[in-house]
Amino acid sequence: MSQLIVPYITSWSAEQEIPSRVVELPGIGIGYANEMFGDRDAQGVLWLRSGVRHGVGKPEFGKVHPLRQRRAMRKLLCQVCAGPADLNDDGLLWLLRDYRSDWTGWPDGMGCTEPPVCLPCASVSLRLCPALRRGAAAVRVRESVVAGVRGALYRKSPIGPVSAEDVNVAYDDPDIRWVVASALIRELRDCTLVPLEELIEQRYAAHKR
Template sequence: MPRQFEWGGMPVPYITAWSAESLDQPPLIRRVVGSFHGIGYADEDPRADRDADTGALLARQALAPGFGIPVFEEMNGLRQRQAVRQMLCQVCGRPAPMRIKGGRSLYMVGSGTPIGEGETTTAPSVHPACALESVEHCPSLHRGFSAALVEYSPLWGVAGVVHDPATLGPRLPSPSPTRLTRVPVGSPDIPWTPAAALVISLHGITPISLDGIRKLAVLEEAPC
């Protein structure tokens, strides 16, 4: 079971990046393999550096949770991808429940705008109890959030910094880690985007209130 870290009395979400996990990214090269034209690393390992589903190059990141200080505005790409693919809770890292309300999963985003059908997000699912914990401690969620029960959440694409095929430099200057471009699967930009995170789309939406999440948390603790 993943260890839950705290910082200043506040729980640190599983997918949050830590300062010790930052890596200098290797230089990008133009890579042409068969019909593939895009960017890559000179020492690229296809098993670790390339996403099998989208074909996107993966931004490199270390794994050192609990070391340094938490960088709450950033996600660790490795843990984010693991949480998305294995349906882990973004807060505690344990498998998210699928038995509540007809097998739906709970998703929460830091926005006061209701989650819409087909909306895209980099946020993995979350346990109801962990969602309540996040609302209590997370400053950004104090400003507003939306939550919904979701029937299915297929892979939509990747989030990253799109690079120019001519210069191999970022297409936009000095992008913020929290302002990554979302690129859908099949886009011609995928081969030129080192992916910092996977993006999913949310379908079968049922909005849920804070009181509704509290009720789900009670059900979650009840025996099956």
Template sequence: MSGDGAVIARPKEQFHWQGLHVPFIAPWSAEQHLPSTIVRRTGVGGSGIGYADELSHVDRRHSVLWARQAVARGSGTPFLAGVHPLRQRQAMSHMLCQVCGQSTFDSAFRRWGERHLFLARAPKSKPLGEGEVTTTPPICLPCARESVGACPHLRKGWTAVLVERAQPWGVAGLGYDEKTLKPLPLPETGLHTVPIDHPRERWTLAMRDVVTLHGVTPVDLGTVT
């Protein structure tokens, strides 16, 4: 804590693997999904899924059940293409860089008129637009420039935008059948996405926070400063 009473965030340790910067949100082999039994729970608002040994203050956020995964960042082998549910949620909630984990409320944020940088894959050159729904957290400028050169997926095409506001939209995760309590088939796009307060929210095991982007301005990473 500084002399003016402000809390100073401790710098997050950075990890590298085979010359690559391991993203803050990437899971490691020691971070296994924890065993759990899905059951039906009925409470205020109706029925939905829950854990047999659920701890509401740990397993839920805003009444939504979240996937359980061990936390052991830096242990084992990183899965660079994967996403750790808790760290993705932390990055979205606190606007942390998805790669280094540092706050994007930085000097660049102020220089850009209090806007955050978002970077996404765009294999067909489709830019991020106004009101876009995304599970990808923000990124700082140095990490963005590093990522477009190092990430195989981004080398196939990417888009970068400055965003005035990232509005909570809902969650993405595994949908469960209301009768059988079995996971539903995944859509071609990946996880099921459910908006806030939708009836299916109670039957979804969340794995990502989802936001919509507002005040979107496309930028060129080669010229933005």
């Protein structure tokens, strides 16, 4: 029987969101009523609280664990195995849904929440990931800047802050003080599209060495 491959950033059924009351902090934005050290990142942004029980229960494919996604994006780790992402002279390797018809030069300048990948895991992902089977693009990225977060934007109300919508927010946007983040965003720059066939050839060449 083949071994089940579960990406590092995937949430498990034992890792449920920790119920937390969001309150307004006058002049600051929002916070947790019982806020603790570690609830905010180095830029002061509030993050979603989630249990950390990696590998316990059943994998919830399609649901990303916020802290592991943040770690993988911050350290540029492979989203599948958590090892170093593949790097060559053209840059780090990203495997993305193919949206090159969205604009000329895609994905240059795109805000991305998917961490990069290593070569072996790229081959596995192309084979097994349902989203990528609908159309995938391999991209080498020479520069990726931590630019902001994706999360729930809160608004004032008579009963206190209420979640209004999911948004992508830059770190220099004042609205970020009203966001509970669930994913870190990097802006991809100086990108080169790599034919998937070439990526597979690189994988086999690396395997033979």
